[in-house]
Amino acid sequence: MIPNITRGAKMTGLVVYLAGPGKSNEHENPHIVTGHEAIVYGAPAGELSHEDAIELAGKLDTARVVFGTEVSVTSRRKMNAAIDDGVPRxxxxxxxxxxxxxxxCSLSLNPDEGELSDEKWATIAADFMKEMDFDDADSPRAPARWVAIRHGKTTAGGDHIHIAASAVREDGTKVNTFNDFKRAQAACNVLERRHNLVVLASREAERGTRGIKPAEAARARRACAPETARESMERTVRACATASKTEAEFVRRLREHKLLVRPRYDKGSAGEVVGYSVATTPTPADRANGSKPVWYGGGRLSKDLTLPRLRDEWDQSEDARTAAAAEWKATRRGTAVTVTDGRERAPIDPKLVALAADDIGKWNTYLASIPATDTAQWARAAGRTSGVFAAWSARVETTPGPLAAAARTLADSAQISAHQRAPVPKKTISAGGAALIMLQLATDDPTAAYMLLLQQLTKTMQAIADAHRAVGDLARASTVETLALTELAAVRARLQPTAEAYQATSPVSVAERTRPLTASEHRKAYDAEVDARTDISDEIKEVLKARHADTVGRPNRSHTLASPQAAPNRQSTRRNEPGVER
Structure with missing residues (x-):
């Protein structure tokens, strides 16, 4: 059962809407199911008329009118956003x-759960309002008036009811609605078990995701967009975050992808940056209509895209924090980025896709060492793998396709509560190198290496599905497996001709193509990545190549090779420039 809470100031407007025909004549037989005793007593039986709705709203609003109680609420997020825009406090x-x-608050069932009787809904509604402390006979506090109205199914076909309540109690005191979103989820979890409804495993595991709001869907329909702006921005932010090594690079990547970026400071417009928000760049039509950007904080996009979570994966040295502060300041002022030759600007040779496949192969080896019970680490693994798919999608899909679907599904598996935050193991493969390569390819023409990359990513998805199954989350396991086997079939079909052509012309066997890269192949890939760097001189590039060739050629050495990004440039030393994370 899904609760959805909204607040407002017009009781009459709400009740008239609930008892009316709806926006598209979708409401059927609107009638009262139950409510506060003062409402139920003498309530009209059968279908509600317009006059009935107005009278009902008046009864619900009685306490507020009699006592003159004001219920004023300040949106801190809206206030901070305005302050960031320069509005006086x-x-x-x-x-x-x-x-x-x-x-x-609406309470909705999944369409697969069928319909409940009015009597069953009445019991559920009464229990829910008791759990939410609006009307609890065992509480010393006075009750608040409320009513539950039923008017057919949702647009998706789910049975549901609407509860309209006054935030003012019968004695003129205010109902405490603090943290009511989380409290409503907890109440629904209790009622699902009490009334033998389908229990949402994602809620119990605290791995739920934000649903699409009607206003967001309406904006997407007006713009004839295939998805909402929030879904698109979530994928872009995830791709940029996974491919970035530093916070400053992350900010530059967001701006390069035409997103508006705004920092949030811990002290109004000064101090340390503690969060961020993004918005799509307004179109000429938006500007002509006077439409303002709709901002989304990282946490509103996804639980694992908050700035503290993202910082766990990035370099947090003093130099890196200073560079990040400069980039945030530039975004706030609307000036150009402070670095114009960062690694996000360097084109990547398509030959490095094989290196990305090898990177994911090592990632899979690391995942095999994670215990199935370590939910936090598996959530991190799902989020990082989602970032690779998001980067690939950003490079080759003009509209959301199977790669975007894979990113979305794995992002759902990355949702955990803040207290389960996973520590990032040091010197561990993180899939960041693969995301960087896929996001910055100089071409989107597929090569045979793409098929190897897809095969490795499919193994990753299977490992994540197995981890879900091991802890009893069978529904999520099935979702991940289904996507790996079916949704990605279009990608395989697109890559198959290229792979077959490569097999027909290449003297290397299939078994050899699926093995890890040889020392020679590693050297070629490393040399190509060194040549792509713009922050070091040609002399240093030659030194790096020679040193790497000597290292790879030695026997009994580790297969983990240093990245060219670990080399010093003209402004830094080996001690203060960490290597590229793979």
Missing amino acids: SVALADATSDQNVWH
């Missing part, structure tokens, strides 16, 4: 404060 506070005396 007093004005931002006033604009972010609104009357929210009306509390509205």
